[in-house]
Amino acid sequence: NAGVTQTPKFQVLKTGQSMTLQCAQDMNHEYMSWYRQDPGMGLRLIHYSVGAGITDQGEVPNGYNVSRSTTEDFPLRLLSAAPSQTSVYFCASSYSETGGNSPLHFGNGTRLTVT
Amino acid sequence: GDSVTQMEGPVTLSEEAFLTINCTYTATGYPSLFWYVQYPGEGLQLLLKATKADDKGSNKGFEATYRKETTSFHLEKGSVQVSDSAVYFCALTSGSRLTFGEGTQLTVNP
Numbered sequence: 001n002a003g004v005t006q007t008p009k010f011q012v013l014k015t016g017q018s019m020t021l022q023c024a025q026d027m028n029h030e031y032m033s034w035y036r037q038d039p040g041m042g043l044r045l046i047h048y049s050v051g052a053g054i055t056d057q058g059e060v061p062n063g064y065n066v067s068r069s070t071t072e073d074f075p076l077r078l079l080s081a082a083p084s085q086t087s088v089y090f091c092a093s094s095y096s097e098t099g100g101n102s103p104l105h106f107g108n109g110t111r112l113t114v115t
Numbered sequence: 116g117d118s119v120t121q122m123e124g125p126v127t128l129s130e131e132a133f134l135t136i137n138c139t140y141t142a143t144g145y146p147s148l149f150w151y152v153q154y155p156g157e158g159l160q161l162l163l164k165a166t167k168a169d170d171k172g173s174n175k176g177f178e179a180t181y182r183k184e185t186t187s188f189h190l191e192k193g194s195v196q197v198s199d200s201a202v203y204f205c206a207l208t209s210g211s212r213l214t215f216g217e218g219t220q221l222t223v224n225p
Contacts, residue, residue: 004158035215042119042204042215043159058212090158103149104213106158 002026006091006107013081013114021076021110023091031094031102032074033058034066036087037109043090049074081114088112117142119205119216127222128195136190136219138179138205146207148172148181148188153202153218162190162203195223 007022025032033048045058049068063085065077074093078085088111092104122137140146147166151159163172168183177192188205200223205216 040217042217044215045212048212092158103161103164104151104159106160108156108158 004091004093004105004107006089006110008110009108010111011113013078013112015081015083015114017081018077018079019081021078021089021091021112023074023076023107024072025074025091025093025105026072027093027095027105028071029093029095029105030071031096032068033092033104034064034074034076035090035092036060037090038087046076046089081112083114086112086114117146117207117209117212117214119207119214121203121205121216121219124218125220125222127224130197130223130225131194132223134190134192134195134199134221136203136205136221138188138190138216140186140188140205140207142186142207142209142214144209146209148179149206149208149213150177150179150188150190151204151206151215153204155201159204195221197223197225199223 004025030051034046035043044060047066049055088109090109091107094102094104096102118141120139149164150162152162153159163174165172165181171180179190202218204218
């Protein structure tokens, strides 16, 4: 039972480089989301999706793109990395839009450093 | 907008001590409230939840009561263990978004 799988676990980029953080879940969850975790700021929502083909912006979407072509996968793209994007990124999913009876399941995170 | 405020950390306790981590919130409507826990090197896991006023969530010896009159959801445990060392996040959901507090680092020493 894999749950939510994120790859890679660690990544170092130079300013201006692009990359994609991968996220896959095997629980047939409709809702998927990306958060970044920074010291003293908790987790902030970047983008989310309520189903295949549907995405929306969260609290801090600038500099990130997402797509949802399948229920299982929700990749996060950095088109031109900046040092401000140095963070730990978490993918999370739930059965339906987050509510009292649909808690989030988190991946183990990707630690990204942009130099 | 919605917001969650947690007590500042880090918190360091000895084994078997009593734990309280304060959490207050601001939200429109009637949010559901959660505590998530993050062990080192892992993602967050749901610890407990409460979906309406006066509900008490509990799990693994931890408890929190949804207090609408004080807009609070304080986390408590009567006797902490070394294995409880982790970061604890209070969160609320109103609609489709989950809003997190900044997290409180707990270290329990033997």
